[in-house]
Amino acid sequence: xxxxxxxxxxxxxxxxxxxxxxxxxxxxxxxxxxxxxxxxxxxxxxxxxxxxxxxxxxxxxxxxxxxxxxxxxxxxxxxxxxxxxxxxxxxxxxxxxxxxxxxxxxxxxxxxxxxxxxxxxxxxxxxxxxxxxxxxxxxxxxxxxxxxxxxxxxxxxxxxxxxxxxxxxxxxxxxxxxxxxxxxxxxxxxxxxxxxxxxxxxxxxxxxxxxxxxxxxxxxxxxxxxxxxxxxxxxxxxxxxxxxxxxxxxxxxxxxxxxxxxxxxxxxxxxxxxxxxxxxxxxxxxxxxxxxxxxxxxxxxxxxxxxxxxxxxxxxxxxxxxxxxxxxxxxxxxxxxxxxxxxxxxxxxxxxxxxxxxxxxxxxxxxxxxxxxxxxxxxxxxxxxxxxxxxxxxxxxxxxxxxxxxxxxxxxxx
Ligand SMILES: Cc1ncc(COP(=O)(O)O)c(C=O)c1O
Numbered sequence: 001x002x003x004x005x006x007x008x009x010x011x012x013x014x015x016x017x018x019x020x021x022x023x024x025x026x027x028x029x030x031x032x033x034x035x036x037x038x039x040x041x042x043x044x045x046x047x048x049x050x051x052x053x054x055x056x057x058x059x060x061x062x063x064x065x066x067x068x069x070x071x072x073x074x075x076x077x078x079x080x081x082x083x084x085x086x087x088x089x090x091x092x093x094x095x096x097x098x099x100x101x102x103x104x105x106x107x108x109x110x111x112x113x114x115x116x117x118x119x120x121x122x123x124x125x126x127x128x129x130x131x132x133x134x135x136x137x138x139x140x141x142x143x144x145x146x147x148x149x150x151x152x153x154x155x156x157x158x159x160x161x162x163x164x165x166x167x168x169x170x171x172x173x174x175x176x177x178x179x180x181x182x183x184x185x186x187x188x189x190x191x192x193x194x195x196x197x198x199x200x201x202x203x204x205x206x207x208x209x210x211x212x213x214x215x216x217x218x219x220x221x222x223x224x225x226x227x228x229x230x231x232x233x234x235x236x237x238x239x240x241x242x243x244x245x246x247x248x249x250x251x252x253x254x255x256x257x258x259x260x261x262x263x264x265x266x267x268x269x270x271x272x273x274x275x276x277x278x279x280x281x282x283x284x285x286x287x288x289x290x291x292x293x294x295x296x297x298x299x300x301x302x303x304x305x306x307x308x309x310x311x312x313x314x315x316x317x318x319x320x321x322x323x324x325x326x327x328x329x330x331x332x333x334x335x336x337x338x339x340x341x342x343x344x345x346x347x348x349x350x351x352x353x354x355x356x357x358x359x360x361x362x363x364x365x366x367x368x369x370x371x372x373x374x375x376x377x378x379x380x381x382x383x384x385x386x387x388x389x390x391x392x393x394x395x396x397x398x399x400x401x402x403x404x405x406x407x408x409x410x411x412x413x414x
Contacts, residue, residue: 029319032276032355034412039355040277040295042366046078049272049362053081056267059244063251064261066107066225069095071265071363072273073402076101084128086263090117091399097124098403107225107263109156109189111163118143122151130156130189130225132164137173137183144182151182154189154225157212159205163191167212174219187223188213191263194229199246202228206250223259226251232270234302234360235310240267266363273362275300279354280333289328291347293356296332297339300358300365311345317355322348330356367402 035041057065066084069076069092076085077099085101087093088110096106108121109130121129122143131137131153144151155173158164165173170188177185190212192205205228213221230243247262254260277295284290302312314330316322325348332339341358350356 029317029355032317035276036278036355038411040275040293040299042074042273042275042300042361044072044074044269044273044362046075046272049075049078049269050081052271053079053268056244056264057081059241059248060262061248061251061255063255064259065268066261066263067268068227068263068265070367072269072366074366074404075269075272075362084261084263086130087121087126090120091397091402093117093121093124093126094399095403103127107154113139115139115143119146122147122149126151128152128154128186130154131173132156134165134169134173137180141180141183149182150184152184152186154187154223155185156189156191157209159190159192159208161193164189167215170212170216171219174216177219185219187221187225187258188216189225191227192229194266195231196229196243197231197233197240199243202230202243202246202250206247210250210254221258223261224254225261225263226254227263230264230267232266232360232363234270235312237313269363270360271362273360273365275358275361275365277332277356277358279350279352279356282350282352289326291328291330291350291356292333293330293341294333295341296334297341298332298334298370300341300361301368301370302361302365311342313359314342314345314347315357315359316348316350317357318348318350319354320351322350324349 032039053065053067057063064083065081066086067076067079067082068086068088070086070088073092073095076096079085082105084105084107085096087096087106087108093106093108103125104127106121106124106126107128107130108117108126109132110117111132113132113136118129118140122140127150129140129151131140137153140151140153143149155170156164157170158166174185190209192208196202196205209226213224228247230240230247232240244267251260251262275295277293279291280294281292282289283292302310325346327344328347328350329343330341330345332341
């Protein structure tokens with residue numbers, strides 16, 4: 001079992017023997033104590049995000065990279081190493097505009113587009129679009145026509161799911177290129193799926209893409225925007241370099257023919273984030289020990305954690321050095337039996353007022369926690385009573401919750 005402690009800077013946790021040094025634990029505890037009014041909290045380490053992104057770019061063979069805003073909108077201000085950012089909803093576009101992301105760096109896509117979405121993007125000057133259907137193409141074309149604007153379009157090929165279009169539909173659009181005013185069909189977009197942990201899945205995805213590209217070979221395809229959803233070991237310490245190596249091999253082949261951009265989120269951001277909550281109560285019911293924290297399962301999610309398929313790394317930050325370890329259950333503040341953050345995990349014996357740090361929540365957790373994902377509006381809530389509908393809550397804009405408003409405020413430090 002590994003314990004961890006904070007080294008400088010505070011939020012980079014290092015797994016080594018330093019943890020056995022009680023002084024370091026105590027120092028960390030004091031620093032966290034000063035933050036306790038702000039807990040539970042997500043903390044994203046900017047340096048770690050930047051370094052990871054640079055390293056992955058290197059491992060991918062120095063291909064251009066594109067950061068998916070959906071994985072963590074709070075990091076886009078620090079995405080300098082990415083030549084582009086991928087935007088998939090009106091809310092995400094608003095965040096980019098607010099954060100001054102240049103329109104030339106944005107590629108806009110997404111499954112459910114409206115005329116207004118495209119109009120807004122065109123007004124902002126976004127030039128590149130991933131288009132999933134003929135309908136989307138018409139909407140974009142209208143928006144461009146009205147604004148006397150020219151857009152570059154990548155046709156998104158489907159991986160046999162609801163996203164994108166078939167190669168036949170792509171072929172049809174390619175062959176109409178000459179009639180398309182205000183639109184240049186510039187290439188292909190392909191994103192097969194997320195959380196890929198198996199080499200064979202990646203290989204199949206790329207082989208499928210290549211077979212489709214071969215069939216479209218008679219058309220002018222200048223660039224490719226590809227994701228492969230390389231997964232991250234969220235519950236262990238193994239790296240994913242073997243998976244990245246496979247992607248890199250394919251990218252090398254594709255780079256011979258196309259201008260390639262690699263698009264992703266988790267692979268860059270997962271490891272830079274932690275979630276911290278305070279243990280408010282320790283309870284023993286029968287022979288089970290519960291650490292009750294002032295957070296909850298609704299505030300963070302690990303890929304697959306919902307099905308108890310793995311245990312995240314959790315660090316106890318305590319006032320005093322630990323005597324022993326024990327098997328505990330970490331539960332949250334929701335009045336819900338299912339609000340179990342981690343089931344039966346071996347942790348140091350903590351005290352009330354100690355802190356728990358959950359690792360690798362840099363991607364998705366902050367938005368995927370049930371209600372804030374993708375910065376789309378919250379749905380309205382309607383009651384049906386005696387064949388009448390009663391509105392309980394209007395559709396509610398939430399994108400403002402996913403960005404800082406005004407100047408940042410320093411709340412502590414090491
Ligand atoms: C189109 C598209 N691109 C990129 C991503 C990012 O994927 P990942 O975080 O798995 O790299 C997603 C995730 O769903 C996506 O839908």
